[in-house]
Amino acid sequence: MPGDSSFQAKSDALRTLLERGYIEQSSDLAAIDAALAKGPLTFYVGFDPTADSIHVGHLVQVMAMRTLQRFGHRPICLMGGGTARVGDPTGKTETRKMLSEEQVAANTASMRGVFDHFLDFDAGSAHAARMVDNADWLLKLNYVEFLREIGRHFTVNRMIAAKTYRDRLDNEQPLSFLEFNYQLLQAYDFLHLHREYGCDLQGGGSDQWGNIIAGVELIRRVHHAETSAEERDTVFGYTTPLLTTADGKKMGKTERGAVFLDPKRISPYDYYQYWINCDDRDVAKLLRLFTELELAEIDALTAEGGKAMREAKARLAHEATALAHGADEAERAAKAARQAFGAGDDWSALEAIELEESELKLVDLVVHERIKGFKSKREARQRIESGAVKIAGEPVTDPNQSISASDGEDDGVHLQCGKKNRFRVAFGG
RNA sequence: GGAUGGGUUCCCGAGUCGGCCAAAGGGAGCAGACUGUAAAUCUGCCGCGUUUUCGCUUCGAAGGUUCGAAUCCUUCCCCAUCCA
Secondary structure, three states, rough: OOOOOOOOOOOOHHHHHHHHOOEEEEOOOHHHHHHHHOOOOOOEEEEEEOOOEEHHHHHHHHHHHHHHHHOOOOOEEEEOOHHHHOOOOOOOOOOOOOOOHHHHHHHHHHHHHHOOOHHHOOOOOOOOOEEEEEEHHHHHOHHHHHHHHHHOOOOOOHHHHOHHHHHHHHHOOOOOOOHHHHHHHHHHHHHHHHHHEEEEEEEEEEHHHHHHHHHHHEEEEEEEHHHHOOOOOOOOEEEEEOOOOOOOOOOOOOOOOEEEOOOOOOOHHHHHHHHHOOHHHHHHHHHHOOOOOOOOHHHHHOOOOOOHHHHHHHHHHHHHHHHHHHHHHHHHHHHHHHHHHOOOOOOOOOOOEEOOOOOHHHHHHHHHOOOOOOOOHHHHHHHOOOOOOEOOEEEOOOOOOEEEEEOOEOOEEEEEEOOEEEEEOOOOO
8 A cells, every 4th residue: 555654664775765755556565675685676667768858757766766776776777768659648638759769869868967966877886777778679579479478468357457547447538559558568678677687676656557567467477487486586566656746736847847857958056946945845755755864854854844944945955956966066056046035145156148149128138048037028028017127136117128238247137037036147249 | 430519828617699809717827015935815917019008819720701700601620428
Protein backbone atom coordinates (compact mmCIF):
# COMPACT_ATOMS: atom_id res chain seq x y z
CA MET A 1 0.00 0.00 0.00
CA PRO A 2 1.17 3.52 -0.64
CA GLY A 3 3.05 5.09 2.19
CA ASP A 4 3.06 1.97 4.32
CA SER A 5 4.95 3.37 7.24
CA SER A 6 4.74 0.24 9.31
CA PHE A 7 7.46 -1.43 7.29
CA GLN A 8 10.85 -1.43 9.02
CA ALA A 9 13.54 -1.44 6.38
CA LYS A 10 16.80 -3.15 7.18
CA SER A 11 18.78 -1.60 4.36
CA ASP A 12 19.92 1.99 4.76
CA ALA A 13 18.96 2.74 1.20
CA LEU A 14 15.35 1.69 1.45
CA ARG A 15 14.93 3.16 4.90
CA THR A 16 16.11 6.50 3.59
CA LEU A 17 13.81 6.35 0.59
CA LEU A 18 10.85 5.56 2.79
CA GLU A 19 11.65 8.15 5.43
CA ARG A 20 11.98 10.87 2.90
CA GLY A 21 8.82 10.01 1.06
CA TYR A 22 10.14 8.78 -2.24
CA ILE A 23 8.12 5.58 -2.37
CA GLU A 24 4.48 5.52 -3.38
CA GLN A 25 3.96 1.93 -4.41
CA SER A 26 6.27 -1.00 -4.78
CA SER A 27 6.33 -4.67 -5.50
CA ASP A 28 7.47 -6.77 -2.55
CA LEU A 29 9.01 -4.22 -0.16
CA ALA A 30 10.70 -6.81 1.98
CA ALA A 31 12.29 -8.39 -1.07
CA ILE A 32 13.54 -5.05 -2.31
CA ASP A 33 14.91 -4.40 1.13
CA ALA A 34 16.74 -7.72 1.15
CA ALA A 35 18.14 -7.16 -2.33
CA LEU A 36 19.36 -3.70 -1.45
CA ALA A 37 20.94 -4.96 1.75
CA LYS A 38 22.69 -7.79 -0.05
CA GLY A 39 24.86 -5.65 -2.25
CA PRO A 40 25.00 -3.32 -5.22
CA LEU A 41 21.80 -3.50 -7.19
CA THR A 42 21.36 -2.22 -10.71
CA PHE A 43 18.16 -0.26 -11.26
CA TYR A 44 16.68 1.92 -13.94
CA VAL A 45 14.27 4.76 -14.53
CA GLY A 46 13.00 5.73 -17.94
CA PHE A 47 12.93 9.28 -19.30
CA ASP A 48 11.44 10.74 -22.42
CA PRO A 49 13.91 12.54 -24.63
CA THR A 50 11.16 14.75 -25.99
CA ALA A 51 12.74 17.89 -24.56
CA ASP A 52 16.34 18.90 -24.20
CA SER A 53 16.17 19.05 -20.45
CA ILE A 54 14.40 17.37 -17.60
CA HIS A 55 12.35 19.57 -15.32
CA VAL A 56 11.31 19.69 -11.72
CA GLY A 57 8.54 17.19 -12.43
CA HIS A 58 11.22 14.58 -13.07
CA LEU A 59 13.28 15.58 -10.13
CA VAL A 60 11.78 13.16 -7.62
CA GLN A 61 12.95 10.32 -9.83
CA VAL A 62 16.37 11.75 -10.11
CA MET A 63 16.68 12.38 -6.40
CA ALA A 64 15.55 8.84 -5.67
CA MET A 65 18.20 7.58 -8.08
CA ARG A 66 20.80 9.76 -6.45
CA THR A 67 19.86 8.41 -3.06
CA LEU A 68 20.17 4.81 -4.21
CA GLN A 69 23.48 5.53 -5.84
CA ARG A 70 24.71 7.15 -2.67
CA PHE A 71 24.17 3.81 -0.96
CA GLY A 72 26.21 2.04 -3.58
CA HIS A 73 23.63 0.98 -6.14
CA ARG A 74 23.99 1.38 -9.88
CA PRO A 75 21.57 3.66 -11.77
CA ILE A 76 20.66 3.37 -15.41
CA CYS A 77 18.95 6.28 -17.10
CA LEU A 78 16.91 4.85 -19.89
CA MET A 79 16.20 7.33 -22.63
CA GLY A 80 13.03 6.47 -24.48
CA GLY A 81 14.40 7.21 -27.92
CA GLY A 82 12.61 4.21 -29.36
CA THR A 83 9.32 4.69 -27.59
CA ALA A 84 9.42 8.36 -28.48
CA ARG A 85 9.32 7.28 -32.10
CA VAL A 86 6.03 5.58 -31.43
CA GLY A 87 4.66 8.43 -29.40
CA ASP A 88 3.10 7.57 -26.07
CA PRO A 89 -0.48 8.76 -26.33
CA THR A 90 -1.20 8.46 -22.60
CA GLY A 91 -3.33 11.33 -21.47
CA LYS A 92 -2.56 13.29 -24.59
CA THR A 93 -5.18 14.94 -26.71
CA GLU A 94 -2.96 15.26 -29.75
CA THR A 95 -0.68 12.67 -31.14
CA ARG A 96 2.73 13.44 -29.91
CA LYS A 97 5.23 14.62 -32.43
CA MET A 98 7.54 11.96 -33.67
CA LEU A 99 11.14 12.80 -33.08
CA SER A 100 13.93 12.43 -35.53
CA GLU A 101 17.05 10.52 -34.65
CA GLU A 102 19.04 13.74 -34.56
CA GLN A 103 16.64 15.41 -32.17
CA VAL A 104 16.67 12.46 -29.84
CA ALA A 105 20.45 12.34 -29.92
CA ALA A 106 20.73 16.06 -29.26
CA ASN A 107 18.20 15.92 -26.44
CA THR A 108 19.87 12.92 -24.90
CA ALA A 109 23.25 14.61 -24.95
CA SER A 110 21.80 17.73 -23.41
CA MET A 111 19.97 15.82 -20.70
CA ARG A 112 23.11 13.94 -19.89
CA GLY A 113 24.64 17.25 -18.88
CA VAL A 114 21.82 17.77 -16.43
CA PHE A 115 22.00 14.27 -14.99
CA ASP A 116 25.69 14.80 -14.42
CA HIS A 117 24.89 17.14 -11.57
CA PHE A 118 22.94 14.51 -9.73
CA LEU A 119 24.49 11.19 -10.62
CA ASP A 120 28.02 9.90 -10.83
CA PHE A 121 28.74 8.66 -14.32
CA ASP A 122 32.42 8.08 -13.67
CA ALA A 123 33.08 4.78 -15.39
CA GLY A 124 35.81 4.02 -12.91
CA SER A 125 33.50 3.81 -9.93
CA ALA A 126 31.76 0.59 -8.95
CA HIS A 127 28.34 2.18 -8.87
CA ALA A 128 28.73 4.30 -11.99
CA ALA A 129 25.52 5.47 -13.60
CA ARG A 130 24.97 4.79 -17.24
CA MET A 131 22.67 6.11 -19.89
CA VAL A 132 21.09 3.94 -22.55
CA ASP A 133 18.59 4.49 -25.33
CA ASN A 134 15.89 1.95 -25.98
CA ALA A 135 15.96 2.80 -29.68
CA ASP A 136 19.03 0.59 -29.75
CA TRP A 137 16.96 -2.50 -29.22
CA LEU A 138 13.33 -1.57 -29.85
CA LEU A 139 13.84 -0.47 -33.43
CA LYS A 140 15.33 -3.82 -34.33
CA LEU A 141 12.28 -5.71 -33.16
CA ASN A 142 10.38 -7.82 -35.59
CA TYR A 143 6.63 -7.76 -35.05
CA VAL A 144 5.91 -11.44 -35.42
CA GLU A 145 8.89 -12.46 -33.36
CA PHE A 146 7.94 -9.97 -30.72
CA LEU A 147 4.43 -11.32 -30.52
CA ARG A 148 5.66 -14.85 -30.27
CA GLU A 149 8.29 -14.23 -27.62
CA ILE A 150 6.85 -11.40 -25.61
CA GLY A 151 3.21 -11.10 -26.55
CA ARG A 152 2.40 -14.61 -25.46
CA HIS A 153 3.29 -13.76 -21.89
CA PHE A 154 0.62 -11.12 -21.67
CA THR A 155 -3.05 -11.73 -21.24
CA VAL A 156 -5.46 -9.03 -22.12
CA ASN A 157 -7.44 -9.92 -19.02
CA ARG A 158 -4.47 -8.99 -16.92
CA MET A 159 -3.59 -5.90 -18.87
CA ILE A 160 -6.98 -4.31 -18.58
CA ALA A 161 -6.75 -4.69 -14.85
CA ALA A 162 -4.09 -1.99 -14.85
CA LYS A 163 -5.45 1.17 -13.34
CA THR A 164 -4.76 3.43 -16.30
CA TYR A 165 -6.56 1.10 -18.66
CA ARG A 166 -9.25 0.24 -16.15
CA ASP A 167 -10.13 3.89 -15.71
CA ARG A 168 -10.28 4.46 -19.40
CA LEU A 169 -12.56 1.50 -19.93
CA ASP A 170 -14.76 2.27 -16.95
CA ASN A 171 -15.23 5.80 -18.16
CA GLU A 172 -15.81 4.48 -21.62
CA GLN A 173 -12.94 6.57 -22.89
CA PRO A 174 -11.22 5.39 -26.03
CA LEU A 175 -8.05 3.41 -25.63
CA SER A 176 -6.02 2.95 -28.76
CA PHE A 177 -4.31 -0.29 -29.60
CA LEU A 178 -1.07 1.61 -29.88
CA GLU A 179 -1.38 2.80 -26.35
CA PHE A 180 -2.30 -0.64 -25.20
CA ASN A 181 0.90 -1.95 -26.72
CA TYR A 182 3.02 0.65 -25.09
CA GLN A 183 3.03 -1.41 -21.98
CA LEU A 184 4.60 -4.36 -23.80
CA LEU A 185 7.39 -2.21 -25.12
CA GLN A 186 8.17 -0.87 -21.71
CA ALA A 187 8.04 -4.32 -20.18
CA TYR A 188 10.42 -5.46 -22.86
CA ASP A 189 12.81 -2.66 -21.93
CA PHE A 190 13.03 -4.02 -18.44
CA LEU A 191 13.63 -7.53 -19.74
CA HIS A 192 16.34 -6.28 -22.02
CA LEU A 193 18.10 -4.34 -19.29
CA HIS A 194 17.78 -7.28 -16.96
CA ARG A 195 19.50 -9.55 -19.45
CA GLU A 196 22.03 -7.03 -20.65
CA TYR A 197 23.02 -5.30 -17.41
CA GLY A 198 21.57 -7.45 -14.68
CA CYS A 199 19.10 -4.72 -13.86
CA ASP A 200 16.70 -5.88 -11.15
CA LEU A 201 14.70 -2.85 -10.17
CA GLN A 202 12.68 -0.29 -12.05
CA GLY A 203 11.46 2.99 -10.68
CA GLY A 204 9.13 5.56 -12.15
CA GLY A 205 6.32 7.97 -11.53
CA SER A 206 3.10 6.60 -10.11
CA ASP A 207 1.49 6.72 -13.54
CA GLN A 208 4.07 4.16 -14.60
CA TRP A 209 2.99 1.56 -12.08
CA GLY A 210 1.13 -0.59 -14.56
CA ASN A 211 4.01 -0.56 -17.00
CA ILE A 212 6.55 -1.31 -14.33
CA ILE A 213 4.64 -4.21 -12.93
CA ALA A 214 4.13 -5.52 -16.45
CA GLY A 215 7.91 -5.65 -16.80
CA VAL A 216 8.29 -7.43 -13.49
CA GLU A 217 5.79 -10.04 -14.51
CA LEU A 218 7.21 -10.44 -17.98
CA ILE A 219 10.62 -11.21 -16.57
CA ARG A 220 9.17 -13.70 -14.14
CA ARG A 221 7.29 -15.49 -16.91
CA VAL A 222 10.20 -15.53 -19.30
CA HIS A 223 12.39 -16.91 -16.57
CA HIS A 224 9.85 -19.45 -15.66
CA ALA A 225 10.03 -20.72 -19.20
CA GLU A 226 13.78 -20.53 -19.59
CA THR A 227 15.45 -21.31 -16.32
CA SER A 228 15.25 -23.72 -13.47
CA ALA A 229 13.84 -22.66 -10.13
CA GLU A 230 17.22 -22.30 -8.43
CA GLU A 231 18.73 -19.81 -10.80
CA ARG A 232 15.54 -17.89 -11.30
CA ASP A 233 15.78 -14.40 -9.90
CA THR A 234 13.12 -11.89 -9.13
CA VAL A 235 13.00 -8.28 -10.16
CA PHE A 236 11.20 -5.43 -8.49
CA GLY A 237 9.57 -2.12 -9.11
CA TYR A 238 8.65 0.99 -7.19
CA THR A 239 6.94 4.24 -7.99
CA THR A 240 7.45 7.68 -6.58
CA PRO A 241 4.46 9.78 -5.63
CA LEU A 242 3.00 12.26 -8.05
CA LEU A 243 3.80 15.55 -6.41
CA THR A 244 1.29 18.28 -6.19
CA THR A 245 1.67 21.53 -4.39
CA ALA A 246 -0.56 22.38 -1.48
CA ASP A 247 -2.82 24.42 -3.71
CA GLY A 248 -3.35 21.43 -5.91
CA LYS A 249 -1.10 22.12 -8.86
CA LYS A 250 1.42 19.84 -10.42
CA MET A 251 4.93 20.30 -9.15
CA GLY A 252 7.28 22.06 -11.49
CA LYS A 253 4.92 24.12 -13.56
CA THR A 254 4.74 27.85 -13.48
CA GLU A 255 2.95 30.37 -15.61
CA ARG A 256 6.11 30.60 -17.64
CA GLY A 257 6.12 26.87 -18.30
CA ALA A 258 8.01 23.95 -16.88
CA VAL A 259 10.83 24.62 -14.49
CA PHE A 260 13.73 23.06 -16.32
CA LEU A 261 16.98 22.06 -14.70
CA ASP A 262 19.18 23.11 -17.56
CA PRO A 263 20.52 26.64 -17.02
CA LYS A 264 20.08 27.26 -20.73
CA ARG A 265 16.34 27.04 -20.15
CA ILE A 266 15.88 28.42 -16.65
CA SER A 267 18.52 30.54 -14.99
CA PRO A 268 19.81 29.49 -11.58
CA TYR A 269 18.27 32.66 -10.21
CA ASP A 270 14.81 31.75 -11.50
CA TYR A 271 15.32 28.22 -10.29
CA TYR A 272 16.11 29.54 -6.85
CA GLN A 273 13.02 31.75 -7.03
CA TYR A 274 10.87 28.76 -7.90
CA TRP A 275 11.78 27.03 -4.68
CA ILE A 276 11.61 30.02 -2.42
CA ASN A 277 8.15 30.84 -3.70
CA CYS A 278 6.69 27.52 -2.66
CA ASP A 279 3.75 27.18 -0.34
CA ASP A 280 4.43 27.01 3.42
CA ARG A 281 2.64 23.72 3.68
CA ASP A 282 4.98 22.09 1.22
CA VAL A 283 8.29 23.14 2.69
CA ALA A 284 8.94 20.13 4.90
CA LYS A 285 8.01 17.69 2.17
CA LEU A 286 10.16 19.48 -0.37
CA LEU A 287 13.13 19.64 1.96
CA ARG A 288 12.94 15.88 2.44
CA LEU A 289 12.65 15.14 -1.25
CA PHE A 290 14.87 17.73 -2.84
CA THR A 291 17.66 18.39 -0.38
CA GLU A 292 19.97 16.10 1.50
CA LEU A 293 19.62 17.81 4.84
CA GLU A 294 19.26 15.51 7.84
CA LEU A 295 15.69 14.83 8.86
CA ALA A 296 16.37 16.28 12.30
CA GLU A 297 17.54 19.50 10.75
CA ILE A 298 14.48 19.66 8.53
CA ASP A 299 12.25 19.21 11.53
CA ALA A 300 14.05 21.99 13.32
CA LEU A 301 13.74 24.32 10.36
CA THR A 302 10.04 23.75 9.88
CA ALA A 303 8.93 23.26 13.48
CA GLU A 304 8.14 26.85 14.20
CA GLY A 305 6.10 27.94 11.20
CA GLY A 306 5.09 31.51 10.58
CA LYS A 307 7.86 33.86 9.66
CA ALA A 308 10.45 31.22 10.41
CA MET A 309 9.33 29.57 7.20
CA ARG A 310 11.29 32.12 5.26
CA GLU A 311 14.49 30.70 6.64
CA ALA A 312 13.38 27.16 5.79
CA LYS A 313 12.53 28.21 2.26
CA ALA A 314 15.85 29.95 1.84
CA ARG A 315 17.59 26.74 2.85
CA LEU A 316 15.41 24.75 0.48
CA ALA A 317 16.09 27.07 -2.42
CA HIS A 318 19.77 27.21 -1.69
CA GLU A 319 20.22 23.45 -1.36
CA ALA A 320 18.10 22.63 -4.38
CA THR A 321 19.89 25.19 -6.52
CA ALA A 322 23.27 23.97 -5.33
CA LEU A 323 22.40 20.43 -6.43
CA ALA A 324 21.22 21.46 -9.85
CA HIS A 325 23.63 24.27 -10.62
CA GLY A 326 26.46 24.05 -8.15
CA ALA A 327 27.19 25.81 -4.87
CA ASP A 328 28.59 28.93 -6.53
CA GLU A 329 25.49 29.53 -8.59
CA ALA A 330 23.32 28.88 -5.55
CA GLU A 331 25.24 31.49 -3.62
CA ARG A 332 24.93 33.97 -6.47
CA ALA A 333 21.20 33.34 -6.78
CA ALA A 334 20.72 33.70 -3.04
CA LYS A 335 22.65 36.94 -3.07
CA ALA A 336 20.66 38.28 -6.00
CA ALA A 337 17.45 37.38 -4.19
CA ARG A 338 18.53 39.09 -1.00
CA GLN A 339 19.45 42.20 -2.92
CA ALA A 340 16.23 42.22 -4.88
CA PHE A 341 13.87 41.59 -2.00
CA GLY A 342 15.84 42.78 0.95
CA ALA A 343 17.03 46.23 1.79
CA GLY A 344 20.02 46.15 -0.51
CA ASP A 345 20.10 47.85 -3.83
CA ASP A 346 22.97 45.99 -5.37
CA TRP A 347 21.74 44.41 -8.58
CA SER A 348 25.11 43.09 -9.60
CA ALA A 349 24.25 39.52 -8.71
CA LEU A 350 21.58 39.52 -11.40
CA GLU A 351 22.62 38.33 -14.81
CA ALA A 352 22.85 41.33 -17.15
CA ILE A 353 20.70 41.16 -20.24
CA GLU A 354 22.57 42.69 -23.11
CA LEU A 355 20.46 44.13 -25.88
CA GLU A 356 21.56 45.15 -29.33
CA GLU A 357 19.29 48.17 -29.41
CA SER A 358 20.60 51.40 -28.00
CA GLU A 359 17.17 52.56 -26.91
CA LEU A 360 13.65 51.21 -26.80
CA LYS A 361 10.23 52.41 -25.89
CA LEU A 362 9.19 51.10 -22.52
CA VAL A 363 6.47 48.81 -23.93
CA ASP A 364 8.88 47.28 -26.38
CA LEU A 365 11.56 46.87 -23.77
CA VAL A 366 9.25 45.09 -21.39
CA VAL A 367 7.99 42.54 -23.93
CA HIS A 368 11.42 42.04 -25.50
CA GLU A 369 12.36 38.46 -26.43
CA ARG A 370 15.08 38.38 -23.80
CA ILE A 371 12.97 39.86 -21.03
CA LYS A 372 9.35 38.84 -21.47
CA GLY A 373 8.11 40.78 -18.48
CA PHE A 374 4.61 40.57 -19.98
CA LYS A 375 3.22 38.44 -22.71
CA SER A 376 1.76 41.02 -25.05
CA LYS A 377 2.14 44.70 -25.72
CA ARG A 378 -1.47 45.22 -24.90
CA GLU A 379 -1.04 43.72 -21.47
CA ALA A 380 2.27 45.48 -20.99
CA ARG A 381 0.65 48.80 -21.74
CA GLN A 382 -2.05 48.20 -19.18
CA ARG A 383 0.41 47.11 -16.53
CA ILE A 384 2.70 50.06 -17.21
CA GLU A 385 -0.18 52.47 -16.90
CA SER A 386 -1.17 50.92 -13.61
CA GLY A 387 2.31 51.51 -12.24
CA ALA A 388 3.59 47.96 -12.20
CA VAL A 389 6.79 48.79 -14.02
CA LYS A 390 9.66 50.56 -12.35
CA ILE A 391 12.94 51.84 -13.61
CA ALA A 392 15.62 52.52 -11.03
CA GLY A 393 12.98 51.99 -8.38
CA GLU A 394 10.62 54.64 -9.73
CA PRO A 395 7.33 53.77 -11.44
CA VAL A 396 7.21 54.80 -15.07
CA THR A 397 3.66 55.03 -16.32
CA ASP A 398 4.13 56.19 -19.89
CA PRO A 399 4.38 53.16 -22.19
CA ASN A 400 5.89 55.26 -24.94
CA GLN A 401 8.69 56.68 -22.88
CA SER A 402 12.00 55.94 -24.50
CA ILE A 403 14.46 54.06 -22.36
CA SER A 404 18.19 53.97 -22.95
CA ALA A 405 21.41 53.44 -21.06
CA SER A 406 21.19 56.93 -19.62
CA ASP A 407 18.24 55.83 -17.48
CA GLY A 408 20.44 53.37 -15.64
CA GLU A 409 23.53 53.14 -13.52
CA ASP A 410 26.93 52.07 -14.65
CA ASP A 411 25.88 48.46 -14.37
CA GLY A 412 22.79 48.87 -16.54
CA VAL A 413 19.16 49.85 -16.34
CA HIS A 414 17.35 48.41 -13.34
CA LEU A 415 14.01 47.27 -14.65
CA GLN A 416 11.24 45.85 -12.51
CA CYS A 417 8.13 44.25 -13.97
CA GLY A 418 5.80 43.58 -11.12
CA LYS A 419 7.11 42.83 -7.69
CA LYS A 420 9.10 39.74 -8.41
CA ASN A 421 10.61 40.12 -11.83
CA ARG A 422 13.77 42.11 -12.04
CA PHE A 423 16.09 42.61 -14.95
CA ARG A 424 19.38 44.35 -15.30
CA VAL A 425 19.48 45.60 -18.85
CA ALA A 426 22.51 46.74 -20.77
CA PHE A 427 21.79 48.63 -23.96
CA GLY A 428 23.93 48.26 -27.05
CA GLY A 429 25.59 51.14 -28.70
C1' G B 1 -22.79 1.69 -41.88
C1' G B 2 -27.43 3.85 -39.03
C1' A B 3 -29.59 7.05 -34.99
C1' U B 4 -28.91 10.90 -31.48
C1' G B 5 -26.22 14.71 -28.96
C1' G B 6 -22.03 17.72 -29.50
C1' G B 7 -17.45 20.87 -31.29
C1' U B 8 -17.24 28.52 -28.12
C1' U B 9 -11.66 32.40 -26.10
C1' C B 10 -5.70 28.76 -21.44
C1' C B 11 -9.50 25.09 -18.93
C1' C B 12 -14.68 24.28 -17.56
C1' G B 13 -18.94 26.30 -19.41
C1' A B 14 -23.22 30.16 -20.98
C1' G B 15 -24.90 32.06 -25.48
C1' U B 16 -28.00 29.95 -31.39
C1' C B 17 -36.27 32.85 -33.04
C1' G B 18 -29.14 37.13 -36.75
C1' G B 19 -27.26 43.03 -34.66
C1' C B 20 -26.82 45.69 -27.85
C1' C B 21 -20.98 39.55 -28.67
C1' A B 22 -14.22 40.00 -28.23
C1' A B 23 -18.61 36.78 -26.63
C1' A B 24 -22.08 35.52 -19.31
C1' G B 25 -20.22 32.83 -15.12
C1' G B 26 -16.41 29.94 -12.70
C1' G B 27 -11.28 28.31 -12.57
C1' A B 28 -6.30 29.39 -13.85
C1' G B 29 -3.08 33.53 -14.80
C1' C B 30 -1.24 38.75 -14.42
C1' A B 31 -1.00 43.59 -11.73
C1' G B 32 -2.12 46.36 -7.20
C1' A B 33 -3.34 46.55 -1.69
C1' C B 34 -2.34 43.70 2.72
C1' U B 35 1.83 40.36 4.09
C1' G B 36 6.67 36.84 5.32
C1' U B 37 9.27 36.85 -2.13
C1' A B 38 3.67 32.32 1.90
C1' A B 39 -1.65 31.39 2.34
C1' A B 40 -6.31 33.79 2.70
C1' U B 41 -8.86 38.28 1.43
C1' C B 42 -10.02 42.73 -1.40
C1' U B 43 -9.46 45.72 -6.17
C1' G B 44 -8.27 45.98 -11.36
C1' C B 45 -6.91 43.34 -15.82
C1' C B 46 -7.41 38.95 -18.50
C1' G B 47 -7.79 37.91 -28.02
C1' C B 48 -4.15 41.15 -30.70
C1' G B 49 -2.59 46.09 -32.21
C1' U B 50 2.13 52.78 -31.00
C1' U B 51 -4.90 55.94 -34.41
C1' U B 52 -7.20 52.63 -27.81
C1' U B 53 -15.25 54.73 -26.64
C1' C B 54 -10.68 53.15 -32.75
C1' G B 55 -8.88 49.03 -35.91
C1' C B 56 -7.97 43.84 -36.75
C1' U B 57 -8.55 38.49 -35.85
C1' U B 58 -11.53 34.62 -33.20
C1' C B 59 -16.73 30.72 -31.56
C1' G B 60 -14.36 22.67 -35.68
C1' A B 61 -13.31 23.71 -41.57
C1' A B 62 -14.83 25.62 -46.19
C1' G B 63 -18.53 27.93 -48.83
C1' G B 64 -23.48 30.54 -48.98
C1' U B 65 -27.76 33.85 -47.44
C1' U B 66 -27.69 38.98 -45.33
C1' C B 67 -26.48 45.88 -44.74
C1' G B 68 -24.87 42.58 -40.64
C1' A B 69 -23.69 35.50 -38.57
C1' A B 70 -20.84 32.13 -32.76
C1' U B 71 -26.09 32.39 -34.01
C1' C B 72 -29.63 30.77 -40.50
C1' C B 73 -28.43 27.29 -45.04
C1' U B 74 -24.96 23.65 -47.60
C1' U B 75 -20.97 20.39 -47.68
C1' C B 76 -16.98 18.42 -45.04
C1' C B 77 -13.95 17.06 -40.62
C1' C B 78 -13.81 15.54 -35.61
C1' C B 79 -15.84 13.76 -30.71
C1' A B 80 -19.38 11.17 -27.49
C1' U B 81 -23.50 7.75 -26.69
C1' C B 82 -26.71 3.97 -28.58
C1' C B 83 -27.75 0.37 -32.60
C1' A B 84 -25.37 -2.90 -36.41
